[in-house]
Amino acid sequence: MQVAPGAVHLPGWLPPERQAALVGRCRAWASGPGGMRHHAMPRGGRMSVAMTSLGWFWEPFSYARTLPGGGPVPPFPDELGELAARAVEAAYGAPPADGAPPYDIALVNFYGADARMGMHQDRDEAALEPVVSLSLGDTCVFRFGNTETRTRPYTDVELRSGDLFVFGGPSRLAYHGVPRTRPGTAPPGAGLEGRLNITLRASGLPADGP
Numbered sequence: 001m002q003v004a005p006g007a008v009h010l011p012g013w014l015p016p017e018r019q020a021a022l023v024g025r026c027r028a029w030a031s032g033p034g035g036m037r038h039h040a041m042p043r044g045g046r047m048s049v050a051m052t053s054l055g056w057f058w059e060p061f062s063y064a065r066t067l068p069g070g071g072p073v074p075p076f077p078d079e080l081g082e083l084a085a086r087a088v089e090a091a092y093g094a095p096p097a098d099g100a101p102p103y104d105i106a107l108v109n110f111y112g113a114d115a116r117m118g119m120h121q122d123r124d125e126a127a128l129e130p131v132v133s134l135s136l137g138d139t140c141v142f143r144f145g146n147t148e149t150r151t152r153p154y155t156d157v158e159l160r161s162g163d164l165f166v167f168g169g170p171s172r173l174a175y176h177g178v179p180r181t182r183p184g185t186a187p188p189g190a191g192l193e194g195r196l197n198i199t200l201r202a203s204g205l206p207a208d209g210p
Contacts, residue, residue: 006169008091013164048115054106084200091166101127104205111195113183119150127204130168137192139185145175167190
């Protein structure tokens, strides 16, 4: 279903067994050296969503090749690069173009019952390849807006476990956020309380750092 030009929602794209496997992989990634972090925001406050980074370390509003305090960022898994290519093809009918910047960033976000994500743009990358978003666990309300303002017009989309959302082209810099989740809605087979969101991006940055 097209939500806006270049923004596509594919409900139930990931089968249940793949969802459960990814939940297990997310737990392993979160237990690595990057950990799960509630980032401090420049204007004060702390994100209610916990995050771990693969490939590049993200903090508001930049990327780095090293973790705070030193040490390399955990590598971007090949399986997620393959998943991103499949997702783009599923959304648009064609895989990423030859020569396009590779997907090399994964941000794994965990939403507890009270976690929210304010309206923002994904604009810290040097490339503008489509953003690939995979939902696991609890259902959320995903607010997808416009490229000019955090306010209306926007569309609220319900994202359930296994759903795919891809946004690129004219919607690549659209504001978006998660105003609420629906605790206790995760399917029993997911093995998860809360919501996981895996966001895959192409940095467009040189391999040795920005």
